[in-house]
Amino acid sequence: MIPNDYRDLVGAPHYAHIATVNADGSPQSTVVWVRADGDDVIFTTGARYRKTRNMAREPRVAMSIHDANDPYRCVELRGVAELEPRTSYDLLDELAQRYLGVDEYPDKDPNAEGVLVRIKVERGIVHHARETPARQPLPDGKTELMGPPHFGHVVTITPDGQPCSSPVWVCRDGDDVRFWTSAGNRKVKNLEHNPAIAISAHDETNPLRYAEVRGVAELTNVPHADLLDELARAYWQVDEYPDKAPGMTGVEVRVEVRHRSGWEGR
Numbered sequence: 001m002i003p004n005d006y007r008d009l010v011g012a013p014h015y016a017h018i019a020t021v022n023a024d025g026s027p028q029s030t031v032v033w034v035r036a037d038g039d040d041v042i043f044t045t046g047a048r049y050r051k052t053r054n055m056a057r058e059p060r061v062a063m064s065i066h067d068a069n070d071p072y073r074c075v076e077l078r079g080v081a082e083l084e085p086r087t088s089y090d091l092l093d094e095l096a097q098r099y100l101g102v103d104e105y106p107d108k109d110p111n112a113e114g115v116l117v118r119i120k121v122e123r124g125i126v127h128h129a130r131e132t133p134a135r136q137p138l139p140d141g142k143t144e145l146m147g148p149p150h151f152g153h154v155v156t157i158t159p160d161g162q163p164c165s166s167p168v169w170v171c172r173d174g175d176d177v178r179f180w181t182s183a184g185n186r187k188v189k190n191l192e193h194n195p196a197i198a199i200s201a202h203d204e205t206n207p208l209r210y211a212e213v214r215g216v217a218e219l220t221n222v223p224h225a226d227l228l229d230e231l232a233r234a235y236w237q238v239d240e241y242p243d244k245a246p247g248m249t250g251v252e253v254r255v256e257v258r259h260r261s262g263w264e265g266r
Helices: 004-009 050-057 090-100 186-193 226-236
Strands: 016-021 027-032 035-037 040-046 060-066 073-085 114-128 152-157 163-168 171-173 176-181 196-202 209-222 250-264
Touching: 004 073, 004 114, 016 040, 016 050, 016 152, 016 163, 016 196, 027 050, 027 152, 027 196, 027 209, 035 090, 040 050, 040 090, 050 073, 050 114, 060 152, 073 163, 152 176, 152 186, 163 176, 163 186, 171 226, 176 226, 186 209, 186 250, 196 250, 226 250
Parallel strands: 060 163
Antiparallel strands: 016 027, 016 060, 035 040, 040 114, 060 073, 073 114, 152 163, 152 196, 171 176, 176 250, 196 209, 209 250
């Protein structure tokens, strides 16, 4: 079920990153508008989209959401997707009202086949880092989405095929994307078993703009937190990550990007 203290994240102004599984067992992630319906999460999408085809074949999904006002407060929801034909635009209009502040969704295609997706939530995982530096002012104009101030929602696959999704700090390195994580955590275990990975990010200043990269992860165990310090300087404007334990070690993850996609709304 949805954790009560994080139920407010399931809906506007917070954007959900839905993780599905491709036919080849690799992960896929996109940004969607959502709302809670009891203990379920619902959204609507087009029947032709990859995530829809994925959910029709493999209904297990994950969804991660970070707080638009406090990005270090986040929730991951795992569950099973139920799909049914969309018979009206009522839900899409309702979500457009909540997310865009308009009376109805502006880009309806009467010939497009749609689906209503209901996520039957089976597990909720929460995180809230309360002691963080003040958030820096958001930049004007477009910035690289795979880097600060935007958060990458990383999707990995468990050995039994369940997608997992969580937000991390990310940075570009040429055509690759890098991030740091703790040794031995779920992401690392999943990537050791299956290095396929997806990362999606939405623009903190224009959430209608988002990007996804998919590729293969290379893991390097490091006896230091140099990349974590580099990311802390970029995200927090501090000299080094402030909460390092003595002798802290970790894993640097480099994603060789093999696919890019994105969308920019009006």
